[in-house]
Amino acid sequence: MSLPMIDPSALLTTHPEAVPRPETLLEVKNLRLAFGGVVAVDGLNMNVHRGEIVSVIGPNGAGKTSAFNCITGFYRPDSGEIAFMGKSIIRTRPSKITRMGMARTFQNLRLFSDMSILDNVRTGAHAHLRQHWFDAFLHTPAYRKTERACEEDARYWLDFVGFTGDTLLYVTQLPYGEQRRVEIARALATNPKLLLLDEPAAGLNHTEKRGLVDLIRRVRDLDIAVVLIEHDMGLVMDISERIIVLNYGKEIADGAPDDIRANPLVIEAYLGAGDDEEPADGADQASADPGQPLPPAPPSLPEASATADRSDGGEARR
Amino acid sequence: MESLKTYFSGQRGVYHGIAIAVVVAVFALPFITIDAYTIQLATQALIYVLLALGLNVVVGYAGLLDLGYVAFYAVGAYTSGILTTRLGWPMWATIPAVVAACVLAGVVIGGPTLRLRSDYLAIVTLGFGEIIRVTAQNLSITGGPSGIFGIPTWSFGSWSFNDGLTVGGLFFNGKILLYYFVAIVVMVLGLIGIPRLANGRLGRAWRAVRDDEDAAEAMGVNTYTTKITAYIIGAVWAGLAGQLNASLITTISPTSFQFLQSALVLMAVVIGGMGSVPGVVLGALFITLAPELLRDVWENRSLMFGILLLAVMLFRPKGLWPATSILPWSRDKHRAKVDTKPAQARAEEV
Numbered sequence: 001m002s003l004p005m006i007d008p009s010a011l012l013t014t015h016p017e018a019v020p021r022p023e024t025l026l027e028v029k030n031l032r033l034a035f036g037g038v039v040a041v042d043g044l045n046m047n048v049h050r051g052e053i054v055s056v057i058g059p060n061g062a063g064k065t066s067a068f069n070c071i072t073g074f075y076r077p078d079s080g081e082i083a084f085m086g087k088s089i090i091r092t093r094p095s096k097i098t099r100m101g102m103a104r105t106f107q108n109l110r111l112f113s114d115m116s117i118l119d120n121v122r123t124g125a126h127a128h129l130r131q132h133w134f135d136a137f138l139h140t141p142a143y144r145k146t147e148r149a150c151e152e153d154a155r156y157w158l159d160f161v162g163f164t165g166d167t168l169l170y171v172t173q174l175p176y177g178e179q180r181r182v183e184i185a186r187a188l189a190t191n192p193k194l195l196l197l198d199e200p201a202a203g204l205n206h207t208e209k210r211g212l213v214d215l216i217r218r219v220r221d222l223d224i225a226v227v228l229i230e231h232d233m234g235l236v237m238d239i240s241e242r243i244i245v246l247n248y249g250k251e252i253a254d255g256a257p258d259d260i261r262a263n264p265l266v267i268e269a270y271l272g273a274g275d276d277e278e279p280a281d282g283a284d285q286a287s288a289d290p291g292q293p294l295p296p297a298p299p300s301l302p303e304a305s306a307t308a309d310r311s312d313g314g315e316a317r318r
Numbered sequence: 319m320e321s322l323k324t325y326f327s328g329q330r331g332v333y334h335g336i337a338i339a340v341v342v343a344v345f346a347l348p349f350i351t352i353d354a355y356t357i358q359l360a361t362q363a364l365i366y367v368l369l370a371l372g373l374n375v376v377v378g379y380a381g382l383l384d385l386g387y388v389a390f391y392a393v394g395a396y397t398s399g400i401l402t403t404r405l406g407w408p409m410w411a412t413i414p415a416v417v418a419a420c421v422l423a424g425v426v427i428g429g430p431t432l433r434l435r436s437d438y439l440a441i442v443t444l445g446f447g448e449i450i451r452v453t454a455q456n457l458s459i460t461g462g463p464s465g466i467f468g469i470p471t472w473s474f475g476s477w478s479f480n481d482g483l484t485v486g487g488l489f490f491n492g493k494i495l496l497y498y499f500v501a502i503v504v505m506v507l508g509l510i511g512i513p514r515l516a517n518g519r520l521g522r523a524w525r526a527v528r529d530d531e532d533a534a535e536a537m538g539v540n541t542y543t544t545k546i547t548a549y550i551i552g553a554v555w556a557g558l559a560g561q562l563n564a565s566l567i568t569t570i571s572p573t574s575f576q577f578l579q580s581a582l583v584l585m586a587v588v589i590g591g592m593g594s595v596p597g598v599v600l601g602a603l604f605i606t607l608a609p610e611l612l613r614d615v616w617e618n619r620s621l622m623f624g625i626l627l628l629a630v631m632l633f634r635p636k637g638l639w640p641a642t643s644i645l646p647w648s649r650d651k652h653r654a655k656v657d658t659k660p661a662q663a664r665a666e667e668v
């Protein structure tokens with residue numbers, strides 16, 4: 001897979017390789033966010049390293065989306081530290097964070113409904129497209145050049161995510177799975193170093209899920225780290241190099257898929273600790289797709305510890 | 319020939335074909351009639367087209383509800399009126415002042431309010447429209463309630479439109495020259511300029527903000543600066559329309575800038591089709607020409623407008639010519655967006 005055939009000087013304010021990438025992209029420390037009495041995120045710590053695929057799992061209402069919203073600047077956390085590429089991004093506008101190289105998708109698709117597919121993806125290039133409105137007004141050569149580069153870029157990403165249809169259709173004319181793809185293409189068009197996907201497999205059929213797994217791997221191969229929230233355990237276990245498990249806003253485990261599978265705390269969280277909740281339903285009430293809500297039964301490895309893996313689970317792989 | 323036929327059967331071609339026909343019709347009008355009333359009405363209609371296209375940027379592209387748009391029209395008219403009558407500036411020389419005054423007004427009003435969610439903007443702009451009118455009514459420099467008289471037409475050195483112009487044996491009087499001048503300004507600024515802006519980086523950001531502010535932020539679009547740019551561009555367009563109108567009617571007074579005017583322009587945008595250039599042109603022509611053409615038929619034009627507005631909203635909620643429409647005879651018809659479900663049917667959750 002080659003990089004887009006575009007003239008980077010026309011399109012980028014900073015060439016992606018001009019800024020050396022630190023090994024740790026994202027560092028979240030002691031993040032806390034409460035909505036009135038509900039503590040959605042309660043002292044979350046997590047790191048994301050360059051080029052890894054991390055999954056964030058947890059029962060419904062565990063605070064996964066809230067944590068994403070804090071990290072991407074949509075919610076202002078009550079306390080805690082978030083650093084992206086070594087810089088604090090607390091109180092930074094979401095658009096600024098995107099420009100720094102963090103892109104996201106939304107749990108319930110949020111494409112621009114009155115714009116064409118191509119325009120949706122072209123909007124992703126907004127941040128690094130150097131085009132003055134006066135050039136657009138006068139249709140100067142600079143405008144034509146930047147617009148052509150932007151369109152090629154958008155087509156490249158649509159191609160990359162495997163979209164083959166008519167790019168001038170409105171997004172609402174597409175089936176759901178295709179819309180999901182376009183949303184990922186749009187996020188990729190922002191030229192991210194870190195991509196956050198909120199339940200990208202929700203509502204996808206089996207074939208589409210396999211395509212998604214392949215897509216996420218190809219994204220990682222472009223040296224873009226991927227963090228995904230997902231309820232489909234099969235997919236999570238298949239793709240993740242590391243899994244972070246949240247419950248009631250706290251992370252209860254952080255480690256390799258096999259360790260997570262065997263972790264008693266995780267199993268307990270998913271089984272609802274035998275309370276009045278129906279055990280098997282914990283993970284998929286709001287998810288459009290049931291997937292495999294439960295991790296397979298633990299292969300009885302009781303020594304797997306939740307906290308031992310956490311602090312240096314990431315460093316260990318390097 | 320065949321390729322030309324294919325071109326004009328596509329959506330772009332259809333638009334271009336219509337645009338060519340409109341340009342020819344506008345150009346030909348004075349050759350059909352030089353009746354002063356007709357030319358005056360046509361000039362006024364063109365100015366409304368410019369005004370509505372400016373509001374379309376704010377409401378149609380950026381999705382900001384502005385209920386006091388005519389305030390900027392007043393700012394433009396008064397700025398040029400004061401500078402020409404009191405200081406004797408030629409009309410063209412006041413253009414920078416008009417632009418500056420509108421940018422300033424746009425920043426003062428939009429700056430604080432656009433940080434808030436869009437509903438507040440409607441209320442603040444409504445108030446702003448009234449403030450401008452009441453201020454004009456009470457200041458002596460604006461001529462108080464009676465306004466400013468004797469605003470000159472456009473003059474360049476010693477020659478002004480009123481001197482007329484003879485081209486190839488045909489004499490064009492001042493009114494016709496002003497008509498052509500307005501037509502050229504409207505076409506360049508409104509019909510060519512605004513769609514070009516809307517198709518570039520800035521226009522995509524406007525539409526993104528309109529469709530989903532959070533998703534736009536996630537795309538690296540600073541929604542605040544994007545909204546304020548739309549607001550200021552809308553303000554400047556209205557100011558220039560106000561200036562053209564001042565030079566056309568030569569007398570301006572606070573009564574020309576009432577809330578009803580803002581409502582009418584907004585109605586032009588809404589019934590035409592928000593974000594749709596042909597729709598908005600249709601809407602603007604409708605609000606200016608219909609009352610004149612139907613003057614004898616309908617006494618009560620407010621009632622008529624009310625009924626028509628209701629009818630359009632009921633039967634064509636996205637306007638007469640919606641932005642997402644594809645003409646049925648175009649070969650791109652599969653791209654027509656059929657679903658009309660409310661765009662805001664999304665969840666509250668980010």
Ligand SMILES: Nc1ncnc2c1ncn2[C@@H]1O[C@H](COP(=O)(O)OP(=O)(O)OP(=O)(O)O)[C@@H](O)[C@H]1O
Nearest residue numbers: 035038040058059060061062063064065066067286
């Ligand atoms: N905007 C909000 N206002 C009030 N409470 C909220 C808001 N957003 C989330 N919450 C609450 O915070 C908690 C965590 O919600 P969140 O959406 O982060 O969970 P989640 O892990 O993403 O769940 P799911 O798997 O269902 O998407 C829930 O109790 C939820 O009701």
Ligand SMILES: [Mg+2]
Nearest residue numbers: 064065066107
């Ligand atoms: Mg969620």
